[in-house]
Amino acid sequence: MSTRRKLHMRNIIKKALKASRNRKNSSYALVHHARSRMQIIVVLCISVCMLFIVCKTAVAEAIDQQNQQQKRVAVIIDDLGNNMKGTKEILNLPVKITVAVMPFLPTTKQDAMEAHNRGHDVIVHLPMEPKQGKPEWLGPGAIKANMTDEEVRAKVTAAIKDVPYAIGMNNHMGSKVTSDKRIMSIVLDVCKEHGLFFVDSRTNYWSVVPELAAKKGMPPVRNDVFLDDVHTLAHVNRQLSKVVEWLAEHNTCVTIGHVGVSGMYTSSGLHSSVPKLKEHAQFVGISDLVRDV
Numbered sequence: 001m002s003t004r005r006k007l008h009m010r011n012i013i014k015k016a017l018k019a020s021r022n023r024k025n026s027s028y029a030l031v032h033h034a035r036s037r038m039q040i041i042v043v044l045c046i047s048v049c050m051l052f053i054v055c056k057t058a059v060a061e062a063i064d065q066q067n068q069q070q071k072r073v074a075v076i077i078d079d080l081g082n083n084m085k086g087t088k089e090i091l092n093l094p095v096k097i098t099v100a101v102m103p104f105l106p107t108t109k110q111d112a113m114e115a116h117n118r119g120h121d122v123i124v125h126l127p128m129e130p131k132q133g134k135p136e137w138l139g140p141g142a143i144k145a146n147m148t149d150e151e152v153r154a155k156v157t158a159a160i161k162d163v164p165y166a167i168g169m170n171n172h173m174g175s176k177v178t179s180d181k182r183i184m185s186i187v188l189d190v191c192k193e194h195g196l197f198f199v200d201s202r203t204n205y206w207s208v209v210p211e212l213a214a215k216k217g218m219p220p221v222r223n224d225v226f227l228d229d230v231h232t233l234a235h236v237n238r239q240l241s242k243v244v245e246w247l248a249e250h251n252t253c254v255t256i257g258h259v260g261v262s263g264m265y266t267s268s269g270l271h272s273s274v275p276k277l278k279e280h281a282q283f284v285g286i287s288d289l290v291r292d293v
């Protein structure tokens with residue numbers, strides 16, 4: 001074979017080898033490229049999944065928080081105005097409550113003013129004749145079943161004027177009077193004339209207040225849980241758990257407690273339950289609930 005032909009052959013082999021190398025490189029690049037794309041798709045899928053989980057959790061948490069904020073609890077404490085046990089402790093509660101102050105008593109004005117200054121709501125706690133019970137439990141200015149229309153009107157008006165900052169009213173005792181349509185109609189009329197609402201304490205199963213209030217276009221606010229119908233701390237704590245149970249089923253809860261015999265138990269139970277209750281609902285004054293009704 002001539003030298004020229006040898007050179008020609010060598011060039012052909014070189015070209016063939018180069019072409020083969022190039023082919024290998026390009027198929028390697030193709031495989032590598034495909035693998036990279038697969039990896040990117042997997043990483044993207046994982047990222048999307050994680051983003052979805054994070055968003056879902058955040059949305060669930062936000063809804064939870066919104067629900068808790070929407071739920072509201074209004075604590076009403078009755079029987080202030082006579083420097084009864086637990087008054088100072090109740091007024092010191094670090095959350096908004098409502099105090100029901102009895103008229104014409106030694107600390108009526110002092111308690112109402114202090115409550116108002118601390119940001120609590122004040123309502124008149126109007127004594128009303130019960131079916132049973134001693135007359136001396138009623139206190140001054142009580143509404144009795146044998147009073148004339150004029151007498152009832154005058155008593156209710158005087159009571160409202162005696163309690164500073166009062167924005168509403170509820171009844172002290174009153175199992176007899178709250179079932180009397182004639183009297184309760186006058187009581188509600190006087191309240192309405194003064195821009196006050198009436199909270200039915202539900203001391204009487206036969207109370208005519210809800211029906212009359214609805215007819216007169218007044219907000220139907222009533223007590224849901226009694227905190228201290230038995231005078232022990234254990235009972236108050238049990239009732240506070242019932243408030244939490246009630247809030248699981250309802251958006252609002254009105255709960256009534258007292259100063260006096262159970263005052264120290266009620267105030268102590270409330271003080272220690274505030275953080276737990278705050279997890280379930282917002283503490284509001286009764287006026288905040290009434291505004292929405």
Ligand SMILES: [Zn+2]
Nearest residue numbers: 078079172173
């Ligand atoms: Zn009372």
